[in-house]
Amino acid sequence: MSGTAAAATAVQLLGGIALAPLLPGLVQHWKARLQGRRGPTPLQPYRELRRLWGKSAVDVEGAGIVYRLAPSVAAGSIAVAVLLVPVASDAPDLGVGRDALVLAGLLALARFAVAASSWEVANGFALMGASRDLTIAVFVEAALVLALAVAALVSGTTDLVAMIAGTAGSAAWSEPALALGALAFALVVVAETGRQPVDNPDTHLELTMIHEGPLLEYAGRDLALLQWAAAARHWLVLVLAAQVFLPHATDPRVQLGLLPVLLVVLCGALALTETLVAKMRILLAPRLLGIAALVALLGIVTWLVEGA
């Protein structure tokens, strides 16, 4: 393994596992600043994780094995996704392949586990959130797959390492299809990270919850795992946005060096969106994501017309 590849692997694992909580922390921090508040430090998610890790849980009466295993399954499948998504165009296979569409499957598995757990506690608010999350996921998955398909067609493969290489350099400027894919993927990022206008991560009102709803009953280490999984989702989609859809360098060393900058910029963009855009009605969110899918489809048509 070359030095660059070793460094890329280190960034991928350390970043995905240890630095991921920093991303939602940064968004919250800047969002508070933009709204004229002082807000928590960017390290707040780590404090919360530490506090939760030390607490014991309160189990819901009558809940069984699915309820107990769901946080581990959700966090485990997101962790496998971290193994899957490379951060540079020179990175080794960590034994789980490099395929972009497998990522969609792993994200769906995490979602399934959490949604199934909400039936165990038979809590109306949890189920409300789960059913909304799964409904929106229908449109998110279509948009995600189509956006990835745009990048895959441009680079000729669904291998993520080759996709980072194939969309590097001038491709972002010379391929109009990629710009449409990026637009669609931006909306997927908003939905997967559970941010406004699709979902409001700060809500404390159960009736409006989507992603937070199924988490209501969890406490202690269970909740810590679920919060880490949510943070790692930020890492996964933001890394893909930075290294595939946004303009990036051809040299893997430059890619690695610029990644922190791009991630910080993207977190800032999320904070800005959260400040400027109000949460939309839940039933309108599928429409927004349906538009994202259409935009990505338009990207594919663009690519086809270009090649014809």
Added chain:
Amino acid sequence: MSVAGSVLVGAAAVGAGGLLTLLHRTFVAGLALQAVGCVLLAFGGLWALVADETAGLAFTSAFDPRVGVDALSGLFLGILGAVGVAALVFATRYLEPSGKGRTIGALTGLFVLVQALVLVARDPLTFLLAWEAMTLVPAAVILVSRADEPARRSVFFYVALTHLAGAGTWVAILLLASEGAIGDPSVIASGSGVQIAIALAALVGMGAKAGVMPLHVWLPLAHPIAPAHVSALMSGVMIKIAIYGLVRVLVEWLGVLPEWLGVLVLALGALSSVAGVVYALFQHELKRLLAFHSIENIGIIVLGLGACLLLRARGADAWAAFALAAALLHTVNHALFKSLLFLGAGSFERAAGSLELDRLGGLLRRMPWTGGAFFVGAVAIAGLPPLNGFASEWTTLQSLLHVPAYGGVADGTAAAIALAALAATAALAALCFVKVVGLVLLGPARRDAVAHAEEAPGAMRAGVAALAGGCVLLGLAPGLLFGSLVGLAPWSAEAPTTVGLDLPGTGDFRSGGVALALAALVGALALVRGRRVAARAPTWACGQLVERQLDWTSAGFTKPLRLVLEDVLRPEREVAVRTEGGVVTEVAYEGRVPHHFEERLYRPVTALAMYGAHHARRVQGGRLGVYVAYLLGLVLVVLAAAKLGVLG
């Protein structure tokens, strides 16, 4: 023992077992012998597939009864045998040795035999006769098991539709026979009228039998009312045999088809998969829901076939073979998990007395074996890693993604739309099966009868557990089968040899690695999470008491989607509030999502047919003299025509 010997002895064992099943004393032994016969059928079939061996005679276009086995027949014999074993072992305890049970047991054997006969038929006559028998035997089973009015209506609808549309199969096969093209792809010219005619006829006839929309309406009527093990065979195998027919005709015998036909097949597949799962979501009875899911999965298989035809038309032979293998892999996978789910539903019905989704609950705790296997099947059908449903959906997605890479603008766009449809289908299936496992297996029991449900007897558990094992195995190592399936393409294609799915142009789905990493990480996290519990507490519902009246229902969980799709689905709801002296005493709610295909497409056609029949009845006076007059008139017309030279 050779392939031929294994299949012949297996068929004989199924037949002899069927006869023994008729006797009260040898009832269980007869079913067991049938199961042994199915093992032999599966063994012979899979041997033919893996070793790429042929046995018996080759295909002929002559009306000369003959049988034989090749690799493609072998694959489907393998599916038939594998599902047959599980269903028959399940049936040893599911059926009772009463007169009715014995007849159903024997008919099950006959059902297996006629399906095997379709697969080994090597001439048009045997094929068509076995094809028709395959439709009629399950109708007989349903009528033996229950003869009430709705069941008879459903069976009538099933037989009528599969026979009317089934004419397409006859047209396709007889046209192929008259061209001498059965078993010989070089006869029919690409793009010729007869090629198109055969392809369209096969799509109508075999598509109806497979349950492809819009010719699917018989399926959700017939499948749920059959006994569980026959439902498993119908959904798991019978509709797959129609896929076998489609692969034979469209992929093997017709040569390269024009692109627009591939696009048509893609459109049918996308419609079936999305609409199938959407209607499944709004079903509140488990077996009916599962029947709609069969339509969805047939749609996914047809998407793979469509991608295969398009890639073949574009000369991308390697990916065309992968697309065919993806469709066939999903065929195998769906056979495994759908029969598992139908058998599990049979056990639940036995234990809990009902399959109304809102009246079950908590069965995972009461029936850990059946419930656990059912859970595996639900995760598999939802298309989630690391189980088998994901492997075949991933390969189908990849095949669709590779169509634009080789295709023109029109077919590339069609494939991209199909890609989005398949992604949405997978997410909808996940939504649907979260609902199913939640309402059936998890949470509190919703009725007292469910709270006292007892685990199914050993044989019934063994049937579902074996199928769940198959789902796990093909999820861990889909490459074991995938390589052989690629070899089934009639053009030469290089088959991958890994246990995962390392395909060129993809980032490789290393199924084993993903499963191992998942198991290790989930296990480790569950360990560090520990079992420390400070206390047990009731569910927090914002201060409300959590009572049974507040339990979420099937309709409630799918409401967000129903609202999102309101313009398409046009749900009907009725709320009746009764007040007495200004106090609300009763609120009645009724809601349903109408099945538009039935109400908008079939009802007008049926009404027109009934109207026509009503008027045609006037001709049928019932008096002998009138009929003699008709005959006389006919003879005169024929004579006149002969005189004028119209008849040649």
